[in-house]
Amino acid sequence: AQSVTQLDSQVPVFEEAPVELRCNYSSSVSVYLFWYVQYPNQGLQLLLKYLSGSTLVESINGFEAEFNKSQTSFHLRKPSVHISDTAEYFCAAARSSYKLIFGSGTRLLVRP
C-alpha cells in the first residue's frame, strides 16, 4: 500500500534561516505529489504540486520542492523563512486514483 512519511513532527527554526521539511513516499508506480499548508484553525491550502515534467516545483511564496524518484522523496525547502510561515505542512501523494494519502504532518515553528 502506498504511504507517505514525514519524519519530523516539528521543525523549529529562526526567522530568515533556511528550512527543509522532509517527505518520502513509497510507491512502485508513477505518483503525483503535493504539499499542503494548514494555518491555525484553518483548512488546508495547496502549496505546490508535482504532476509531471520538471522535477523542481515552486510556490508563489518562495517554497520549492524537488521530486527525486531514485530517493522517493519530495522535500520542501525555503531559503529564508518568515514568522508568517509558521503552520502545519502536509505532504501527500496519489497515484492515478481519486484519493490523497497524507503524511502525518510537520509543524514548522518560526521564531524571531
Place this chain on the structure above:
Amino acid sequence: DTAVSQTPKYLVTQMGNDKSIKCEQNLGHDTMYWYKQDSKKFLKIMFSYNNKELIINETVPNRFSPKSPDKAHLNLHINSLELGDSAVYFCASSPRAGLAEAFFGQGTRLTVV
C-alpha cells in the same frame, strides 16, 4: 466567494445524537470528498463522490452516511455519535475524477461529549 464551504464550523453534541455537516463547492468540480483529521493532525479520506456517485468508501463505520444531492453538494450524516468521532472533518473537491489535487473547506470541528 468561498470556494468550498462547510457548515457548521463548530459542532458540540452529546453521545448518541445524530448530526449532519453540510458542504458546498462553487468551483464547478465533479468530485467531492470527506476527510477526517484526528487529534494528532492525521488526515485520512473517508468518502469520495464523482458526479453524485460514490467512488470511494474507506473503512468507515456505517454510522457515517454521505449524501450528494447534486455534484455541488456533499453532506455527511453521522448517527449515534461516539466520543471517538470527535475530530475535524474536512470537505474537499477536485476538478474531475482521477485528478487527486483537492481544494479544501475550512473544516468542521466536531466535539462529542
